Amino acid sequence: MRYSENHKQETHSRLVKVAARMLREKGPDGFAVAELMQEAGLTHGGFYAHFESKEACVAEALREIFAQLARHTQKNVEGLPPRHALATVIDLYVSPRHRDSAGDGCPVTSLNSDMPRQPQAVREAFDAGVKTMVASMKQRLASAGIDNAESLAPAVLAAMVGAVSMSRAVGDKTLSDELLVAARSGIKARLGLNDNALSEFA
Amino acid sequence: MRYSENHKQETHSRLVKVAARMLREKGPDGFAVAELMQEAGLTHGGFYAHFESKEACVAEALREIFAQLARHTQKNVEGLPPRHALATVIDLYVSPRHRDSAGDGCPVTSLNSDMPRQPQAVREAFDAGVKTMVASMKQRLASAGIDNAESLAPAVLAAMVGAVSMSRAVGDKTLSDELLVAARSGIKARLGLNDNALSEFA
């Protein structure tokens, strides 16, 4: 079939999108190529017309995820005053909603313990993503007029990631919620942000 | 072979120990039964004389790990005054040494993103372990005379876990070290513990 000009591109980006979700839900080794293709309405054979290898597909999906996450976050705080924006970022991240939608969330939370076992290409994509997250957090902290933004940013991010990762890892709902609530108010307290009731996201 | 009385018990506990290491290094789905047996000097066939299933083996290994971790930590702070003990726990956990020895470290750090994909039995063992860690941290904080120990404990633990998980997930050594240092001093600052030079563990 000589398809319309961008038929393949469209298929490709659909594949990347599906991979992005499955990657976060099932881990890099937890989803099969055939499964991905079927989910996208295709069969396994066509995969290698789109990606050099599964590893390359995972790396591309990761890049896409980080990019989308940055856009998405930006959109959520656009126009807010810096301190409010910072509080919102924290509230959105350390939330039950984020915990309960791994396939749509931050890959640092859903994939951190898989990374040490992944091939170079994947780890590089991950590193790049984390670096932009750290840089972006540094900016947010600085904009919010918080001292030591440089050294605080990685600490705050780690606390956010740890809270959501643990709350997801744990099966006990009560414990899981306790982790989220405690971490969220702990982080905000450290940054001098008031932890008001509005931050109780679903 | 009718072996000496506790021959099988010894083999069993050796298997659990090997599994405990491989589990943390390669993840629950990253090591094979045959690999485990070979590592213990046996062949794959005998496995099912020791465990009902791989899943049961992983769950038992997890219980063993958490128990050993508690003992190990206790030993490291025995006799220290409470605040010093607390600082030591944090320094040991959020350290390059811990980051670089996953097979010997805390499973919450090495396995958190695998847990949501694990079967019930494994998740239960994990939950139990996390609960004891939270309880133990609450005690340490209270003993150290820190206010809000109850709500601070999960937040502190999450920050510790996030720091080591991220520092391990990231390939870039500089970024990895930055994460550890920032998180460690951030946590200790929040608890009013002085972050002296002595806490620079290898």
Added chain:
DNA sequence: CGCATCATATGATGGTCATCATATCAAAAT
């Protein structure tokens, strides 16, 4: 209107894995 093209499909291939059925064989009991 048929032909060439290329995105996708079909169908191996060789590898890995958990699990199980059965064989071996060391030593305790007699």
Added chain:
DNA sequence: ATTTTGATATGATGACCATCATATGATGCG
């Protein structure tokens, strides 16, 4: 010493999986 027992070994089995070789068939082009 022979028997018996139970711990471990050997060798399937069926299920997955990444990858590739080759077939198909839709459609823009001539």
